[in-house]
Structure formats: C-alpha cells, structure tokens
Amino acid sequence: MRLLRRLFAQHHGWTESSARSRETVARVLAMNPRLKYARHYEEKLTRAVTSAHEYVDKLVASLPSPHEANADAWSSDPLIRAMFATREDLADAFSRSETLQTYFDREADQAAAYAVLGMSMIERHVLGVAMEGNSIRHDVPQTTLCFSDHRVSICSNSEASLRVEIGRRMIDQLALEGLASLSTMQRNLARQSRELIEERVALLEQQGTGMRAVIGASLLPAGSAEVERLQAQIDSNSATLAALRVPGRLADLEVKCVCDVMSSPSDHLFVASRRVRLDMMNVIQPAGVAAAHEIECYFARVPGNPPITRTFALVRFPRKELLPAGLRIDLATRAI
Numbered sequence: 001m002r003l004l005r006r007l008f009a010q011h012h013g014w015t016e017s018s019a020r021s022r023e024t025v026a027r028v029l030a031m032n033p034r035l036k037y038a039r040h041y042e043e044k045l046t047r048a049v050t051s052a053h054e055y056v057d058k059l060v061a062s063l064p065s066p067h068e069a070n071a072d073a074w075s076s077d078p079l080i081r082a083m084f085a086t087r088e089d090l091a092d093a094f095s096r097s098e099t100l101q102t103y104f105d106r107e108a109d110q111a112a113a114y115a116v117l118g119m120s121m122i123e124r125h126v127l128g129v130a131m132e133g134n135s136i137r138h139d140v141p142q143t144t145l146c147f148s149d150h151r152v153s154i155c156s157n158s159e160a161s162l163r164v165e166i167g168r169r170m171i172d173q174l175a176l177e178g179l180a181s182l183s184t185m186q187r188n189l190a191r192q193s194r195e196l197i198e199e200r201v202a203l204l205e206q207q208g209t210g211m212r213a214v215i216g217a218s219l220l221p222a223g224s225a226e227v228e229r230l231q232a233q234i235d236s237n238s239a240t241l242a243a244l245r246v247p248g249r250l251a252d253l254e255v256k257c258v259c260d261v262m263s264s265p266s267d268h269l270f271v272a273s274r275r276v277r278l279d280m281m282n283v284i285q286p287a288g289v290a291a292a293h294e295i296e297c298y299f300a301r302v303p304g305n306p307p308i309t310r311t312f313a314l315v316r317f318p319r320k321e322l323l324p325a326g327l328r329i330d331l332a333t334r335a336i
Contacts, residue, residue, distance in 0.1 A: 017050075017053075020053065021046050021049050021050055021053070022046075024049045024052075024053070024171055025042060025045045025049060027168075027172065027175075028045060028049070029045075031172070031175055031176070031179070032175075032179055032254065032258075034250070034251055034254060035251060035254055035255050035258065036251075037251035038251035038252045038254065038255040039252060041251070041255050044255055044256075045255065045258065045259065045262075047259070047263075048258065048259035048262035049262055051262060051263045052171055052174055052263075052265045053167075053171070055265040055266060056167045056170045056171060056265065056269075057167065059170065059270075059271055060163050060167045060170070061163075062271070063163070063166075063271070063298065063314060064296070064314065065159070065314070066114055066159055066162075066313075066314040066315050066316045067079060067080055067313055067315050067316070068080075068315070068316050069090060069094065069117065069315035069316060069317045070090075070317070070318050070321050071087045071090070071091070071321065074086075074087040074090055075087070078278065078293035078294070078295050079295045079296070079297075079313065080315075081280075082145065082147065082278050082282055082295055083117075083119060083147045083313070084147070084150075091321050091322075091323055092323065093150035094115075094117075094150075094152060094321070094322065095322050095323035097115075097151065097153075099115075099152055099153055099154065099155055100113055100115065100152050100155055100317065101322075103155050104319050104322060107157060110157050110319065111318060111319055111320070112316050112317060112318045112319060113155040113156070113157070113316070113319070114155060114156050114158060114159050114161075114162040114314070114315070114316050115152045115154065115155035115162070115314075115315055115316075115317060116152065116153070116155075116162070116166065116312055116313075116314060116315075117150060117151070117152055117312060117313050117315050118150075118151045118152075118153065118310050118311070118312045119147045119148065119149060119150050119151070119310065119311050119312065119313075120147070120148050120149040120310060120311070121145060121146070121147055121297065121299075121310075121311040122146045122148070123143055123144070123145060123146075124143070124144050124145075124146055125142070125143055126141075126142055126143075126144060127139045127140065127141060142283050142284075143283070143284045144282050144283050144284070145276065145278060145282045145284065146282065152317075154166070154169065155317075159314070162314065170269055173268075173269055173302065173303070174262050174265055174268060174269060175258055175261075175262070176303075177261045177268045177269075177303045178257045178258030178259070178260065178261035178262065179254070179257070179258065180303070181257045181260070182253065182254050182257040182258075199237055268303050269300075269301070269302075269303070270300075270301055271298060271299065271300050271301075272298070272301075273296050273297065273298045273299070274296070274297050274299070275294055275295070275296050275297075276295060276297070277289065277292040277293065277294050277295075278292060278293060278295060279291050279292045297311050298311060298312055298313065299311050299312075300312055
C-alpha cells in the first residue's frame with residue numbers, strides 16, 4: 001500500500017511538472033509564434049524550461065516572507081521605516097499604484113494585497129553631524145541609503161500565489177533574453193558575413209579572378225608558393241562563410257537562442273542581498289552602534305539594454321490604508 005501511495009505521489013508530481021512545462025512552453029510560443037516552425041521545437045523547449053524552473057523555484061523560495069506595509073509597521077519594522085521617510089509617504093506610494101487600485105476594485109472581499117514593492121536605492125556620501133563622546137562633531141563623512149521611485153506592478157491575494165506569479169515573470173524574462181540574444185547573434189552574423197565577403201573579394205582579386213586575368217593585372221606566377229598560400233586562404237574563407245549559414249533555418253536558430261538562455265538561467269537572472277546597519281536617518285553605521293538596526297535589502301538584476309538593478313521587497317498592504325482618489329490628487333498637486 002505504501003508503495004502504491006509513493007508511486008501515485010510520484011506520478012502526480014510528474015503530471016504537475018509536465019503540465020507546468022506545457023504551460024510555460026505555450027507562454028514562450030505566444031511571445032514568439034515563429035518558434036513553432038523549428039524542428040522538434042516542443043521537445044527542445046520542454047527540456048530547457050525544466051532547467052529554468054528548477055533554478056527559478058529555488059530563487060523564489062529563497063525570498064523572505066512578506067513584510068507588513070502599514071502605518072504600524074513603519075514604526076516597528078526597520079526595513080519599512082528605511083524605505084519610507086514618513087508613514088504618510090508609505091500610504092501615498094502604495095495608493096499611487098494603478099495595479100493595486102485595480103486589484104482592490106476587482107477583489108472587493110479582499111482585506112489586503114500581497115505585492116512586490118520595487119524601488120531605486122542610491123548610496124549618497126555626505127558630510128553630517130555625529131556625537132563623539134559628549135561633544136558634537138560637524139562635517140563627518142557619512143553614507144546614507146536613499147529609497148525612491150516606489151512602484152507596485154504585481155499583486156495577489158496570497159503569498160503563495162504571489163510567489164507563483166514572480167516565478168512566471170522570471171521565466172518570461174528568460175524567454176525575452178533568449179529573443180534578445182537572437183537579435184545580437186543576427187547582427188554579429190551579418191557583420192562577420194560582410195567582413196568575410198570583403199576579405200573574399202580581396203583574395204579573389206589577388207588571384208586574378210575576373211578581368212584582372214585578361215589585362216594581366218596583379219597576376220601571380222603559376223605554381224608559386226604565393227599561389228598556394230592564397231588558395232589556402234580562399235578555402236578557409238569558404239569554410240567560414242559556409243559555417244555562418246548553419247543552422248540555415250531562422251526558426252531553429254531562434255529556438256536554440258531561447259533554449260541556451262533557459263538552460264543557463266543563472267547567467268542571465270539573479271537575486272542578491274545585502275545586510276546593512278542603519279540609524280533613524282538612514283545613515284549606515286558600523287557594528288556596535290546602539291541606535292541602529294540591521295536590515296537586509298534584496299536586489300534583482302534584469303537583463304536588457306541597458307540592464308537594470310532594483311531593490312525590492314515582498315509586502316502585505318491593507319485595503320483600509322488605501323487613500324481615497326480625491327486625497328491622492330491633493331497630495332500630487334501639493335508635490336508639484
């Protein structure tokens with residue numbers, strides 16, 4: 001009986017995994033329908049997305065639990081306090097999110113939203129004031145952390161479903177990177193092809209191809225070592241030109257580019273963290289300073305041109321702290 005249960009559980013797991021892979025492959029194909037014209041595209045993509053899922057699952061699982069993002073948390077959670085200058089700034093930042101507004105309008109029975117809060121974080125080196133014993137010292141070099149450009153672009157009704165959506169977005173990013181690498185490869189192939197053709201023209205001219213042989217211009221003595229060397233260069237040029245045309249089908253090349261990225265996801269997508277000690281003014285402090293708290297910031301690097309690195313946090317924001325539309329307009333007007 002135990003064996004049957006184990007076999008059923010394994011089969012169920014494999015079935016779920018297969019269904020997930022099929023869903024991901026379908027999403028990738030929707031991004032670029034031309035991939036369907038490649039030979040054995042489904043088999044190749046399924047193997048690649050399986051590797052990507054393994055990496056992304058570990059990455060998403062490594063993210064910390066959501067922080068409460070509300071007025072009380074601003075007073076009690078050092079990370080939330082560091083990200084917002086005041087508790088009013090917190091409510092204003094979340095209330096400006098159209099994604100969050102739409103979610104609460106659609107999910108009338110939900111008291112809170114689980115979301116990803118993305119921000120820009122900048123280190124600023126300034127001269128500040130510090131206590132040294134019983135005296136105040138001015139013009140002390142300090143480093144402060146400044147959080148700005150707060151944005152909420154995805155949210156859900158539970159932590160589990162939010163993590164699933166984060167994983168989907170990561171897979172989609174890898175697919176985009178695969179398509180971007182195709183564009184780069186095509187440009188490189190075109191450049192190499194042009195250079196090889198220019199080289200070939202020069203070599204053939206040296207050989208006396210065309211009218212040069214008729215008028216006797218730049219003609220090399222037959223059987224000379226220079227002729228043999230030139231022929232070897234032409235043969236090498238021919239082989240390189242032929243290799244540039246493999247694979248000959250664009251769809252095969254596109255699938256290869258996507259699969260290469262999906263099979264090595266850590267080269268294109270990663271999340272890192274950093275621990276710092278901050279005081280109430282977001283000044284970085286060394287260990288041992290009593291009036292400071294340690295926070296851990298998470299960063300995601302998104303490929304692209306140029307690549308972007310943003311800090312982010314998983315949060316839970318309550319509906320009751322969402323500002324009314326009129327008040328949001330007033331705040332925006334005062335900020336201008």
